[in-house]
Amino acid sequence: xxxxxxxxxxxxxxxxxxxxxxxxxxxxxxxxxxxxxxxxxxxxxxxxxxxxxxxxxxxxxxxxxxxxxxxxxxxxxxxxxxxxxxxxxxxxxxxxxxxxxxxxxxxxxxxxxxxxxxxxxxxxxxxxxxxxxxxxxxxxxxxxxxxxxxxxxxxxxxxxxxxxxxxxxxxxxxxxxxxxxxxxxxxxxxxxxxxxxxxxxxxxxxxxxxxxxxxxxxxxxxxxxxxxxxxxxxxxxxxxxxxxxxxxxxxxxxxxxxxxxxxxxxxxxxxxxxxxxxxxxxxxxxxxxxxxxxxxxxxxxxxxxxxxxxxxxxxxxxxxxxxxxxxxxxxxxxxxxxxxxxxxxxxxxxxxxxxxxxxxxxxxxxxxxxxxxxxxxxxxxxxxx
Numbered sequence: 001x002x003x004x005x006x007x008x009x010x011x012x013x014x015x016x017x018x019x020x021x022x023x024x025x026x027x028x029x030x031x032x033x034x035x036x037x038x039x040x041x042x043x044x045x046x047x048x049x050x051x052x053x054x055x056x057x058x059x060x061x062x063x064x065x066x067x068x069x070x071x072x073x074x075x076x077x078x079x080x081x082x083x084x085x086x087x088x089x090x091x092x093x094x095x096x097x098x099x100x101x102x103x104x105x106x107x108x109x110x111x112x113x114x115x116x117x118x119x120x121x122x123x124x125x126x127x128x129x130x131x132x133x134x135x136x137x138x139x140x141x142x143x144x145x146x147x148x149x150x151x152x153x154x155x156x157x158x159x160x161x162x163x164x165x166x167x168x169x170x171x172x173x174x175x176x177x178x179x180x181x182x183x184x185x186x187x188x189x190x191x192x193x194x195x196x197x198x199x200x201x202x203x204x205x206x207x208x209x210x211x212x213x214x215x216x217x218x219x220x221x222x223x224x225x226x227x228x229x230x231x232x233x234x235x236x237x238x239x240x241x242x243x244x245x246x247x248x249x250x251x252x253x254x255x256x257x258x259x260x261x262x263x264x265x266x267x268x269x270x271x272x273x274x275x276x277x278x279x280x281x282x283x284x285x286x287x288x289x290x291x292x293x294x295x296x297x298x299x300x301x302x303x304x305x306x307x308x309x310x311x312x313x314x315x316x317x318x319x320x321x322x323x324x325x326x327x328x329x330x331x332x333x334x335x336x337x338x339x340x341x342x343x344x345x346x347x348x349x350x351x352x353x354x355x356x357x358x359x360x361x362x363x364x365x366x367x368x369x370x371x372x373x374x375x376x377x378x379x380x381x382x383x384x385x
Contacts, residue, residue, distance in 0.1 A: 077136040100137075
């Protein structure tokens with residue numbers, strides 16, 4: 001029997017702190033008008049020092065599970081697409097698995113820059129379609145503010161922080177993720193790169209932590225070349241994924257692109273001869289949140305009633321690598337009403353998951369008491385006895 005991977009839950013989270021173009025203009029030679037006319041961005045959200053990629057991912061994932069009406073014990077797989085993990089290892093996905101209390105789930109991070117969410121969505125949907133798993137949580141989460149040179153006008157105006165997530169579940173009913181296309185071109189890697197991760201505290205009152213010469217571990221970008229690359233691959237990947245699904249652009253109710261620059265999205269719509277309002281755009285209020293941008297935009301589109309059952313929706317991402325990717329899905333769910341009780345239950349589950357995690361750590365500590373740290377040392381102790 002064929003198995004299909006359906007989106008049954010979605011959720012997003014943006015940090016409370018907002019950084020406007022006027023705020024940036026206080027430390028960089030720019031202006032609100034200059035930024036907006038070139039990018040379409042007015043503001044972006046910035047994570048506080050107490051927040052991390054993992055905490056943003058938890059907020060988005062837990063909301064998606066609430067919409068899906070599932071508990072963490074029903075999750076088989078967690079994939080977090082991110083370029084700004086809290087640690088190289090353990091993965092942000094493992095931290096999320098622990099925070100959610102998803103005791104049965106496998107977990108790993110996926111690195112494909114701004115295309116990461118579509119890559120992760122494809123990996124999860126194919127795992128479901130193969131029968132290997134039944135339920136997956138796919139998250140895009142970033143704290144881009146921590147890998148920016150805040151003196152570089154070409155990059156610091158673009159990026160923001162946030163997270164978005166979807167829940168996928170297997171079903172015998174046709175629909176869900178219908179086709180995907182994944183592409184890369186490593187020869188263009190130097191056009192948009194992050195040489196190494198740097199983790200200063202998040203800015204709270206200004207950009208002071210980023211003005212002390214820390215420029216070697218930050219995003220580097222050739223904006224002109226990236227713009228040309230992006231406008232080309234958006235069109236190519238959309239046409240490719242629709243051909244695989246046996247659809248045309250006229251069959252698509254909504255395109256949800258990576259939110260990098262409104263001019264890139266407008267250029268793609270023009271090349272496809274599609275009305276601009278069929279492309280959902282929220283970059284004005286969020287900036288470029290990299291792997292998080294597509295699921296955040298999807299959640300907003302659903303909240304605004306822009307998708308209804310049996311609509312076809314296309315996700316398309318592009319970014320560092322160079323990478324680009326697209327997926328087309330049949331949208332076949334009606335947003336449920338989330339009550340205050342549901343929200344409180346989500347918080348209770350989070351607390352219980354933290355308690356269970358703490359108990360496991362304590363149990364691990366007690367188990368290790370009185371034991372030598374390595375098998376070799378234990379063998380030496382036994383010989384002495």
